[in-house]
Amino acid sequence: MSLSRRLLLLIMPLVFALPAWAETASQVFKQDAPSVVVVMTYNAAGKATELGSGVKLPDGSVATNCHVLKDGTRYRVRYQGKNYRATLDKSDWNRDVCSLDVPGLPAPPAVLGSTKTLQVGDVVYAIGTPEGLRHTLSEGIVSSLRPVGNGSYIQTTAAISPGSSGGGLFDDHGRLLGLTSFFITKGQQLNFALPVEWIEALPKHSTARVVSRTSEVDWLNQAAALEGSKDWSGLRVLAEGWTKAQPESAIAWVALGEADQGVDLYAQA
Numbered sequence: 724m725s726l727s728r729r730l731l732l733l734i735m736p737l738v739f740a741l742p743a744w745a746e747t748a749s750q751v752f753k754q755d756a757p758s759v760v761v762v763m764t765y766n767a768a769g770k771a772t773e774l775g776s777g778v779k780l781p782d783g784s785v786a787t788n789c790h791v792l793k794d795g796t797r798y799r800v801r802y803q804g805k806n807y808r809a810t811l812d813k814s815d816w817n818r819d820v821c822s823l824d825v826p827g828l829p830a831p832p833a834v835l836g837s838t839k840t841l842q843v844g845d846v847v848y849a850i851g852t853p854e855g856l857r858h859t860l861s862e863g864i865v866s867s868l869r870p871v872g873n874g875s876y877i878q879t880t881a882a883i884s885p886g887s888s889g890g891g892l893f894d895d896h897g898r899l900l901g902l903t904s905f906f907i908t909k910g911q912q913l914n915f916a917l918p919v920e921w922i923e924a925l926p927k928h929s930t931a932r933v934v935s936r937t938s939e940v941d942w943l944n945q946a947a948a949l950e951g952s953k954d955w956s957g958l959r960v961l962a963e964g965w966t967k968a969q970p971e972s973a974i975a976w977v978a979l980g981e982a983d984q985g986v987d988l989y990a991q992a
Contacts, residue, residue, distance in 0.1 A: 760832040764795035776851040776890035787889030813929035836898025849881040851890025872919030958982040
């Protein structure tokens with residue numbers, strides 16, 4: 724056997740054993756920012772009522788939080804300075820996951836990841852459109868994971884703010900882990916993202932009408948009253964019951980975390 728042949732056989736195992744290197748923040752941003760869009764909600768009078776973010780999915784739809792679309796009669800998606808007509812495609816209000824059909828949207832789809840192998844301490848990146856600002860990046864780590872359904876609700880130090888709801892949370896390989904959804908107003912880096920598994924399950928969980936939205940609003944009103952009186956122990960009891968009654972409710976888990984922290988109730992991003 725020739726020397727070059729022997730060297731090739733020695734090198735090949737090393738080549739195939741190399742791990743997948745993590746990308747830098749700038750690389751993740753360059754890869755994933757084009758998949759993130761601005762979502763605008765309008766009421767029957769044509770007035771803009773909500774402004775949020777969305778992520779283009781492999782099936783061509785745009786995923787966002789349902790609370791971005793609440794009370795809307797028509798929707799628009801803004802991408803690269805142009806507005807596109809959008810219609811509600813699928814909705815799971817209990818999990819706060821909705822999707823929009825946006826014909827002609829040229830944004831590239833995000834690559835879907837998984838929360839099943841995610842660990843506390845992993846680096847993550849949030850890309851959204853806070854206050855309508857296009858493609859804003861923040862970096863952080865996973866600070867906690869709450870197993871829910873077929874995935875894990877993600878607590879992260881990656882900053883999110885109003886207008887970031889429905890934006891993407893990505894891992895260090897640029898894969899979509901979930902949608903940035905809530906933050907606790909007076910907490911220190913208490914930001915939450917729902918898992919990508921809920922997005923993937925949307926076709927099975929989608930309903931034409933909000934099945935249990937009223938009951939969730941009732942829970943929320945009670946939680947708000949307890950928060951207003953700063954009855955943290957009462958809020959914890961309520962939140963524990965809420966998470967048992969609606970274990971996949973994103974808001975319920977945030978209320979429980981808020982009770983533990985003894986700070987003002989969460990704010991929708």
